[in-house]
Amino acid sequence: MKKISVSTLVTASLLTTISIVLTRVLSVMLPIAGTSSLRIDFGSIPIIITGILFGPIVGGFSGLVADVVGLIINAQGIPFPGFTISSMLWGIIPGIIYMFIKSKNSRINFNIINTIFILIISTGVVKLLYNQNIITFKNSMLYFYNNRIPNIIIAIYVIVILVLIMTPIIVSMRIKESKSIYSIDKILFTVTVSYVVISMGLNTLWLSIMFKKGFMILFPIRVLASVINIPISSVIIFTLSKYFKYSNR
Numbered sequence: 001m002k003k004i005s006v007s008t009l010v011t012a013s014l015l016t017t018i019s020i021v022l023t024r025v026l027s028v029m030l031p032i033a034g035t036s037s038l039r040i041d042f043g044s045i046p047i048i049i050t051g052i053l054f055g056p057i058v059g060g061f062s063g064l065v066a067d068v069v070g071l072i073i074n075a076q077g078i079p080f081p082g083f084t085i086s087s088m089l090w091g092i093i094p095g096i097i098y099m100f101i102k103s104k105n106s107r108i109n110f111n112i113i114n115t116i117f118i119l120i121i122s123t124g125v126v127k128l129l130y131n132q133n134i135i136t137f138k139n140s141m142l143y144f145y146n147n148r149i150p151n152i153i154i155a156i157y158v159i160v161i162l163v164l165i166m167t168p169i170i171v172s173m174r175i176k177e178s179k180s181i182y183s184i185d186k187i188l189f190t191v192t193v194s195y196v197v198i199s200m201g202l203n204t205l206w207l208s209i210m211f212k213k214g215f216m217i218l219f220p221i222r223v224l225a226s227v228i229n230i231p232i233s234s235v236i237i238f239t240l241s242k243y244f245k246y247s248n249r
Contacts, residue, residue: 008054012062015046019066022046024074040225043070044090045233048194051094052182052237053244059091082206086198093194101186110185111169117189121196122161125223132216144220160227164188167231171238182241188234195226195233 023043047066051059067087071079101108129135135144142149168185204222208215 004054004058008058012050012054012058015050016062016066016069019043019046019062020070020073023066024070042229042233042236044194044198045236047087047090048094048191048233049237049240049244051091051096052098052187052190054095055099056092056095059095060088061091063087063089063091078210080206080210082202082209086202086206089198089202090194093197094190097190097193098181098186101181101190110183110189111172114168114185114189114192115165117192118161118164121192122157129216129220134216134220157227160231164192164231182238182244184234184238187238187241188230191234191237192230195230199226199229 020043022045023041043066047059047063050062064084064087067084126135130137135142135149136146137143142154168183168188171184200219200222204215204218207213207218
């Protein structure tokens with residue numbers, strides 16, 4: 001096991017502290033289905049960065065500390081061990097992905113992977129909601145729980161998907177840094193996988209268990225939140241990536 005340096009501990013501690021502040025102080029809880037099941041914050045970004053920079057062990061530990069200390073400072077509801085696991089995974093998943101990226105960097109086109117992955121997820125979500133009769137199709141119109149979905153919502157969903165696919169391709173062509181381990185396509189892939197597994201999957205499951213609500217009742221709004229958060233988080237991390245080189249000093 002590689003020895004963890006003092007500079008790594010200092011940087012990870014700083015990122016963990018920032019995560020606590022963003023999550024426990026600068027966040028907003030929104031009521032969904034009669035429960036406070038959606039928190040708007042960017043506290044996961046520092047933990048993702050920790051995982052990217054220092055690997056899954058340091059990233060996971062940072063997530064653990066951020067959650068435990070955050071609960072002590074401001075619990076924001078009923079403590080649940082599932083969210084501690086999720087907090088750790090915000091560092092573990094990016095850490096594992098970037099271990100692979102750093103070893104296979106020059107051999108993989110992540111723009112292609114992003115396109116395939118995003119198309120599978122976006123169409124899969126719609127298919128899942130349709131199979132559960134949450135989304136229905138009547139008289140050439142789409143309905144969500146028997147409420148007609150405005151065309152503008154459909155257009156926004158399609159546009160966001162296209163933006164997620166095209167942005168890393170365009171940025172890679174203009175900046176010509178596709179071979180960098182911190183290029184936008186790799187960061188987008190890392191953030192997308194993390195959000196799909198943690199925010200859309202596990203956190204929705206934990207909430208359904210906590211509040212005894214059906215998974216599919218909470219799932220649509222959490223998908224919408226993730227679709228918004230993924231590009232924002234990716235751009236923020238990519239923008240900050242120019243400073244990542246200083247973390248190894």
